[in-house]
Amino acid sequence: MAVASKFSRRFFNNPFPLFSFHFSSSTASSLPPPIRVALTDSVGRAVFATRSIAAADLIHTASPAVCHPSSARPACYACLASLPHSQPLRSPFCSQHCHQRSKGYYDVEMNANWVAFDDYCGTRGLKYPFLVKRLVCMVISGDARSDTLDILQPANFTPEMVSEMEEEFVLLKSAFTKALIGDEHIAFLTKQWYINVLARIRINAFRIELAGGPYEDLLSLAVASVEAEAAVGNAVYVLPSFYNHDCDPNAHIIWIDNAHAKLKALRDIDEGEELRICYIDASLDRDARRELLFRGFGFQCNCHRCLHGD
Numbered sequence: 001m002a003v004a005s006k007f008s009r010r011f012f013n014n015p016f017p018l019f020s021f022h023f024s025s026s027t028a029s030s031l032p033p034p035i036r037v038a039l040t041d042s043v044g045r046a047v048f049a050t051r052s053i054a055a056a057d058l059i060h061t062a063s064p065a066v067c068h069p070s071s072a073r074p075a076c077y078a079c080l081a082s083l084p085h086s087q088p089l090r091s092p093f094c095s096q097h098c099h100q101r102s103k104g105y106y107d108v109e110m111n112a113n114w115v116a117f118d119d120y121c122g123t124r125g126l127k128y129p130f131l132v133k134r135l136v137c138m139v140i141s142g143d144a145r146s147d148t149l150d151i152l153q154p155a156n157f158t159p160e161m162v163s164e165m166e167e168e169f170v171l172l173k174s175a176f177t178k179a180l181i182g183d184e185h186i187a188f189l190t191k192q193w194y195i196n197v198l199a200r201i202r203i204n205a206f207r208i209e210l211a212g213g214p215y216e217d218l219l220s221l222a223v224a225s226v227e228a229e230a231a232v233g234n235a236v237y238v239l240p241s242f243y244n245h246d247c248d249p250n251a252h253i254i255w256i257d258n259a260h261a262k263l264k265a266l267r268d269i270d271e272g273e274e275l276r277i278c279y280i281d282a283s284l285d286r287d288a289r290r291e292l293l294f295r296g297f298g299f300q301c302n303c304h305r306c307l308h309g310d
């Protein structure tokens with residue numbers, strides 16, 4: 001997420017552009033998305049509309065930089081599409097396409113023994129170390145750069161939090177070392193790197209819940225309810241992470257079939273208006289929202305709704 005210490009409703013006329021989109025083709029389908037990311041004085045990075053956008057319009061789509069399925073529900077290793085409960089664990093892919101495109105990092109992961117790491121994180125309910133593990137596999141296979149997430153805003157960790165990560169880091173690193181992956185391939189995997197990546201994942205990861213009917217039948221719906229876990233996994237994106245938060249947002253991020261995200265307008269948006277999404281459940285009351293945002297994302301929400309006691 002972008003730095004979000006203070007929110008106001010004012011529009012920014014001359015924010016410094018950080019990114020612009022250049023496409024050579026003039027066909028409608030390849031037009032650049034109607035947004036720009038800019039640096040503001042008050043809220044850090046923010047996303048602005050470069051033209052008016054109508055309610056319910058698709059603003060842009062986004063593929064995850066890194067994603068990982070949850071352990072509670074069977075989901076595709078590569079894209080997090082729901083898999084039938086009956087699909088054998090030996091084939092954790094929704095399609096040949098997903099198998100092919102993730103083969104490199106899947107093979108790296110399958111070459112190592114994850115029992116100790118998975119057990120450590122699983123019993124403590126830790127989700128984000130699995131995203132780091134996935135990213136390490138992608139870096140080793142050449143599918144991602146080790147600095148992929150550096151552009152994102154990091155969380156502030158206390159020394160106590162950092163020391164709690166020691167064990168999971170040691171287990172992660174030793175899984176790769178024992179798999180006889182050469183030092184030259186994992187030279188980047190230092191404790192400092194691990195902490196830096198986790199700090200970015202901590203406040204930028206999205207919990208993926210599919211809108212396109214995640215349950216193929218009533219039985220799996222019942223099972224999922226008992227497990228109280230509707231998410232198919234977690235994912236980190238670059239562009240969607242630049243959207244600031246608002247408890248009464250003008251945009252939202254949705255997932256239909258898999259982790260490929262869609263950013264959509266919730267209402268008519270003017271050219272130059274900042275686009276914001278809600279990081280949390282907007283139906284919570286003001287105190288609950290502010291508490292969650294402060295604990296989870298480290299900022300006091302001063303959006304219009306919060307300031308007016310709604």
Ligand SMILES: [Zn+2]
Binds near residue numbers: 077094258
């Ligand atoms: Zn898939």
Ligand SMILES: [Zn+2]
Binds near residue numbers: 246289304305
């Ligand atoms: Zn708010």
